[in-house]
Amino acid sequence: MNKRIYTSLLFVLMLAGSRLAYSQAINDHIFPAHETAKPFINFDSKGFLINGKRTFLTSAGLEYARIPRQLWYDRLLRLKRAGFNCVEVYTIWNFHEPLEGKFNFNGDHDLNAFLTMVKKLGMYAIVRVGPYYCAEWDLGGYPLWLKFKPGLRVREDNEGFEKYVDRFFDHLLPIVFNQQINKGGPVILVQLENEHNNGWGTIVPDNYFKHLQSKALSLGLQVPYFFSGLHHASDPAGDGTLDDRKRPNPWFSTEFWSVWYSQYGAKPTDSAVYARRTWKIIAHGGGGYNYYMAHGGSNFGYTNNDEDAASYDYGSAVGQAGDLRPIYYGFKRAALFARSFQDVLENCTDATAAYKDIAVDSSLKITARSADIGDLIFLDNPTKKTLKARVKADNDIPVADISIAPDEIYPLVHNYTINNVITLNWALTRVYGMVKQGNTTTIFVEASKGNAALLYFKVNGKPTATQGAKAFKIADGSISLAGTLQAGGLTEYTFEVSGQRVRILVGDALIMDKTWVTEVEGSPVIINGPAYLADLNLKKKSAVGKC
Secondary structure (H helix, E strand, O other): OOHHHHHHHHHHHOOOOOOOOOOOOOOOOOEOOOOOOOOOEEEOOOOEEEOOEEEOEEEEEOOHHHOOHHHHHHHHHHHHHOOOOEEEEEOOHHHHOOEOOEOOOOHHHOHHHHHHHHHHOOOEEEEEEEOOOOOOEHHHHOOHHHHHOOOOOOOOOOHHHHHHHHHHHHHHHHHHHOOEHHHOOOEEEEEEOOOOOOOOEOOOOOHHHHHHHHHHHHOOOOOOEEEOOOOOEOOOOOOOOOOOOOOOOOOOEEEEEOOOOOOOOOOOOHHHHHHHHHHHHHHOOOOEEEEEOOEOOEOOOOOEOOOOOOEOOOOOOEOOOOOEOHHHHHHHHHHHHHHHOHHHHOOOEEOHHHHOOOEOOOOOEEEEEEEOOEEEEEEEOOOOOOEEEEEOOOOOOOOEEEEEOOOOEEEEEEEEEOOOOEEEEEEOOOEEEEEEEOOEEEEEEEOOOOOOEEEEEEEOOOEEEEEOHHHEEEEOOEEEEEEOOOOOOOEEEEEEEOOEEEEEEEEOHHHHHOEEEEEEOOEEEEEEOOOOOOOEEEEOOEEEEOO
16 A cells, blocks of 8 residues: 555545544533623523523524525525524635635635625624534545645644644634624634544543644634534434533534435425424523524535535525425424523523423423523424313413324413513413514414414503404403404404503414514514515515515
């Protein structure tokens, strides 16, 4: 065996920390932010805080390297419309240094422009800087010319390898670090290395990891960071609670494998399967997730590995051609709920014991999360048949019958503080989400034809029903709604208390899929009707948009 063949073989063997050949059981911790960055991005054991606000991270994996620059905005906007508030990207080495010493950060390779666009769209970014990536990309992202360096061994404390890593990082990391959130950019988390056999989370097992860490810190890394990844799996929540008193940070999955890289297009079962796996994260105490991939894109210039062709469609929510699959709308429902109630989910404890008897059905699994601002209860139907749960909330509220589809996790809301005069005492119907617009709070709820949407409010003041008055029942200190879905789309019910207005929009699942929340001039706007909403402008109170 000649020396060149041996070197090439050694290089390939050192890539053996591939997607299914690693151990991630070391820890799932995150290094804290530098003190100067903590006002902008921080965390505790319960949740993330961004700009001082509890924030549930609904992150979408995509690669700017697999998307022509002309399509960056379109693909990012599609993900934003699905409720994602964050994107996760690799900064693939051989994409930026294909020829030794020749760096490319222009055009389709302009990482700074991409991150600036993410910021402009009001999203955050998790950047995985490598130097190894996997990603079903040629050589895992390593430049081909590395293979021909005598004595070079990758992914370990090798002087020759670290020399070239340092040179790449000297060009790459200033771009990433100048876009950290405390410097006005979108970057909130950074990952060093990827899926390494030895170091995950905050474990620094050897001098190679120490070298990566010290190099990044010396170049100005200030946001939280971690090694290799966190909870990579196709069902990362598993079957247990995600609470861990020993963990200093919230539970998070950096690679929630939604479908798989060998698939093109959607299978009929994808939406229900991955919706359930997402809701398990929400219901069991997770602080967020990142789908890998939410949009796969394409491999240009023979950058695919030996298992793939030009397509990296992944069967993902946003297809290779920009098409929206059923799984897209399932992700949208989960993201809208999680972000609407992030002040609970990012600051809660397990309250399952307090609600274990809320529904009498031995087939149901019940979990609950409790925070100062309110509680969320989740009715989980793990069976393959529809269950009708009889829910007994309080003594002064009638028993409600709720149909729960096979494998569905159905959320209930209890004692949630909307403002200083209105509390949502119980929502015994599926709440999709909640949006605040000045003194108006809009609640999206689902009700199929013939079934009532049941919401019970406590109020501090005299309530007045202003739309759909016949569906409301007013008593001392309370107002309740038994609203039905009328023909013609969303049905609106409203009431007011002391100048504060609550608007309830009732629709079935299909109507809710076609309901979009966006912003115009910093104010939330709700649009119903189109299967997809692109850009929207308001001119003299009339909407002009692209659907």
